[in-house]
Amino acid sequence: MEYRRLHPWDITPAKARRLQERLRSQLIFANPSPRVRSVAGADAAYDGGKSYGAVVVFSYPELEILEQSLAVREDSFPYIPGLLSFREGPVLLDCFSALGSEPDLLIFDGQGVAHPRGFGLASHLGLLLDRPAIGCAKHRLCGRAGEPGKARGSWTPLLDPEGRASGCALRTRDNVRPVFISPGHKITLEQCRKIILAACAGFRLPEPLRRAHGAASAAADGKAKAVEARSAYSPRKRSSNC
DNA sequence: GCGACAG
DNA sequence: ATCTTGTCGC
Numbered sequence: 001m002e003y004r005r006l007h008p009w010d011i012t013p014a015k016a017r018r019l020q021e022r023l024r025s026q027l028i029f030a031n032p033s034p035r036v037r038s039v040a041g042a043d044a045a046y047d048g049g050k051s052y053g054a055v056v057v058f059s060y061p062e063l064e065i066l067e068q069s070l071a072v073r074e075d076s077f078p079y080i081p082g083l084l085s086f087r088e089g090p091v092l093l094d095c096f097s098a099l100g101s102e103p104d105l106l107i108f109d110g111q112g113v114a115h116p117r118g119f120g121l122a123s124h125l126g127l128l129l130d131r132p133a134i135g136c137a138k139h140r141l142c143g144r145a146g147e148p149g150k151a152r153g154s155w156t157p158l159l160d161p162e163g164r165a166s167g168c169a170l171r172t173r174d175n176v177r178p179v180f181i182s183p184g185h186k187i188t189l190e191q192c193r194k195i196i197l198a199a200c201a202g203f204r205l206p207e208p209l210r211r212a213h214g215a216a217s218a219a220a221d222g223k224a225k226a227v228e229a230r231s232a233y234s235p236r237k238r239s240s241n242c
Numbered sequence: 243g244c245g246a247c248a249g
Numbered sequence: 250a251t252c253t254t255g256t257c258g259c
Contacts, residue, residue, distance in 0.1 A: 044249080046250060079250070081247040088249070110248045120248070141248045180248085217250095 001102040003128045016086050020119040028186050033132045040103035041208025044088045045220035053091035054215035057103050069098040082116050085124035111135040112184035114167035122184025133184030134192045140180045145169035172200040
């Protein structure tokens with residue numbers, strides 16, 4: 001699928017923050033998509049100075065794999081809290097570009113609007129791909145949330161310093177740590193909770209993210225092991241001695 | 243200055 | 250994210 005080239009990626013952290021503040025006004029938090037028939041999960045893994053991305057598309061609500069794509073590229077931006085999309089965005093967009101279909105909804109391993117400038121990974125890529133997007137993180141970046149009830153489905157609002165609910169802490173499995181959900185683009189928090197719960201097939205994380213994570217890390221250490229094996233079987237050169 | 247801090 | 254073994258529990 002195509003995506004909008006709204007800005008360059010090789011910019012400084014200061015300019016990246018300015019860009020987030022400029023683009024956040026373009027986000028939409030309404031019009032929950034009528035009929036969601038496919039959901040994609042995207043994640044990245046790292047190894048040896050390279051980023052490995054994976055996107056796995058599932059049918060919804062059946063949750064059967066429809067398609068998936070992988071991508072690799074050189075790291076070009078470090079991990080800086082609040083600027084995750086500048087590190088993972090490029091390789092994930094490579095994955096979406098290689099996709100043959102256009103998923104109805106996207107799920108990212110990170111925040112949506114529950115972000116210091118209201119423009120987390122899910123908001124950023126949702127905007128560029130012009131698709132409803134949900135941020136589903138394992139930890140919160142900012143804001144505060146009470147402890148949800150112990151049962152699957154219970155949740156508490158994730159409140160920003162002003163007391164506004166930017167997302168929620170959602171229990172996706174009985175007695176298991178909650179995940180932090182927040183709308184990225186073109187979706188409401190209510191719809192996010194519904195979709196995420198329906199996409200969790202017995203695990204803490206939604207299936208699309210679990211599979212994307214597995215594919216990305218497999219690609220990452222798969223290449224690492226291939227390199228190790230190669231050096232073991234065909235020594236670059238024999239060191240004279242010490 | 244101090245504490246927080248997605249992946 | 251990544252470095253890492255066993256171990257408690259359904």
